[in-house]
Amino acid sequence: MATRNRTVVYRRHRDAVKSVRAPLFSSASGSGGPVIEMASLLGSNRSSYAPLSTEDPGPSSRDAFTVGLPPSWVDDSEQVAANIQRARAKMAELVKAHAKALMPSFEDGKEDQHLIEALTQEITDILRRSEKRLQKLSASGSAEDSNVRKNVQRSLATDLQNLSVELRRKQSTYLKRLQQQKEGPDGVDLEMNLNGNKSSLEDDEFSDVGFNEQQMVKIKKGQQEREREINQVVQSVNELAQIMKDLSVLVIDQGTIVDRIDYNIQTVAVSVDEGLKQLQKAERTQKKGGMVRCATVLVIMCFIMLVLLILKEILF
């Protein structure tokens, strides 16, 4: 696809106009200064969401245009973004830990379990905190850039939701593989765990001697541990489900009318229009309001009475 850059022509003309205007100002800096500044700004590498706060107020001729600091909610949104990055890094670690735990090993694997639990807990915490902060975002700030805020919220909400979905998916695959693995060597055990009654019958049937005391204890301990693991994973799944439900309200459905740019511009215009009409109506009713008239009449009466009182005092 063809494009054409007209910036050179534009700059040339702008500088020509400026040099015509420059003799009128007493500033020292020529046309070279601002151009170099602009170039350096363009060249610098910015991370996302970075505020534009590094530009100096410029030579005295450009007094009108100073760059202000961005509003405070930008800090919040940056924090959420940073959290999301951290969560992503932790998820990569979690994947590695999952893989390591699933590998057959001679050790007990307890520390792997602990590591996985700790990581999962951390990630869920980060996600929950980010989500809370995101909800706060809408409350703060002025009305002027409410649209910008809303859109920043939406974008971060989408990212958070994607992360939650990813985490849940990884957890469920891990859980599934865990169950499969444990089923392998201890097939009978697992069956006993799930189908309580049936297995006890089988147990009695097979032999009275059957499993002696030692084996029973070991089996029970294995069961409890597995139950604990599975319970924990399930609990974190539930937490994440809750987060997802909250976030889904903020996220846009792709392919629907809400995802159309022209629809969003229209609704802004319409709601501002409506707001204006409501304000005007309120103003009118207030002006016409009997309340205001009553109040003014009463105040005038008060003054009159006061004057009469003073007169009475003076005359008598």
Add this chain to the structure above:
Amino acid sequence: MVLISAVRDYINRMLQDISGMKVLILDSHTVSIVSVGYSQSELLQKEVFLVELVDSIYKSKEPMSHLKAVYFLRPTSENIQHLRQQLASPRFGEYHLFFSNILKDTQIHNLADADEQEVVQQIQEFYADFVAIDPYHFTLNMPSNHIYMLPAVVDPSNSQHFCDRVVDGIASIFLALKRRPIIRYQRNSDIAKRIAQETAKLMYQQESGLFDFRRMEVSPLLLVIDRRDDPVTPLLNQWTYQAMVHELIGIQDNKVDLRNIGKLPKDQQEVVLSSEQDAFFKANMYENFGDIGMNIKRLVDEFQQISKSNQSIQTIEDMAKFVDKYPEYRKMHGNVSKHVTLVTEMSKIVEERKLMLVSETEQELACNGGQVAAFEAVTNLLNNESVSDIDRLRLVMLYALRYEKESPVQLMQLFNKLASRSAKYKPGLVQFVLKQAGVDKRTGDLFGNRDLLNIARNMARGLKGVENVYTQHQPLLFQTMESISKGRLRDVDYPYVGNHFQQGRPQEVVIFIVGGTTYEESRSVALQNASNSGIRFILGGSVVLNSKRFLKDLEEAQRIARSSTAVI
């Protein structure tokens, strides 16, 4: 695909090199251009957190200097004025200006004068000046489309505006495709000739450096034709999904507005019908109404299965699975509701207006049938109380276009009957159509009754019978495309501009219909492209017509023609 991906590429390039929070400022035309190709969520991913219109009077004066402004506008004088005002008191930190077409030097100088604060970082021309509604179909959404029916002397300045906008649109298509075409036009249409010549002047003389692309062995072809060569297609009622929705309800920029049609839940009042985002629509947009009904039923059944399985949640695992699939489920739910709503509404309208009856006669008029039978059928329908005014008008028009010369007396009878039955009918409209698009004015063989070969073909088709009597009509465009594919487009009817000449067959063809395209024609083009004939066709027009819009254009043109002194 090629048109939509061109627009998306342009927008991606605009946004990717600018880091940080951005605000995108569009004008009323570029809003449509951007909205059909790019979604709000994609903008958010590119860190565009605010979208505004350049002429929005609700704009606050509060500066937001932490945002960088990206402007994407058409290079009109109003936009330049707005820009000048906004550059004089800048609200944003940086300004990046992108224009959808060629800028004049004076416009650049005007902007440079106003930019005292030196906030503009770049000015570029990104040639996305068309609305890419389907992969091979674009439109220009022109407001006063009816101008093309009037001779230039009636309203010279508006005619010039019209031609300029069309030339700009066509130029941007070829700049986006990076090709320079050979240009042919319809001989007997003045406006087509004018547009073709002005386009040639732009591409080969005024901006020949810009258009100087690498030459392939075969140049592409630009064919500029006039709507009035085929007035039948926009008048017919349609029975394939996309065309039918536009005909009965109306599609604008791939959006359907259902607010006037009965009581609907809030999220179904405006829906999106885009083949890029909706897989069901993509598979069914060219299917006829009967098949659509069956496919929708299948879709609803599938959906019911899934929701039933969602209701039986027993274990934690089921719950996990449910939460996992919830976004997909919600999306499917929305999609199914949308299609069911559309088909229901359309069925209602078909029932009310007795369209099956009317359309049968329409197709007979357009395709085959004898004059006597046609006259009888039209008279019967005119007498039928439940047929609406607009349908009566269409029937008489179709009859008049077909049997113009054969029996003037009966034609007069029909006119009188129409005038007496329809209260809102503006007298003389049918005569106006005949004057504009009558058999003397047309180049193509619209009804296949001009030469012996076509007559024989028609008779053979009549004997063989048709699969579906409601979709038997083929637009004239189909024949034109066939002629181009065989390299047999007659020079006499479609001459070349200047001293161009084409050897052999072109591999890329852009057909521009001055006055508007229809969805039936875009369906024809899509099916032709899918048939892998080695040639890629792209269709474009000044608007997308349905019968209501076409009749409105005719009425407007008639009104102006009557009131002006220099009438044809």
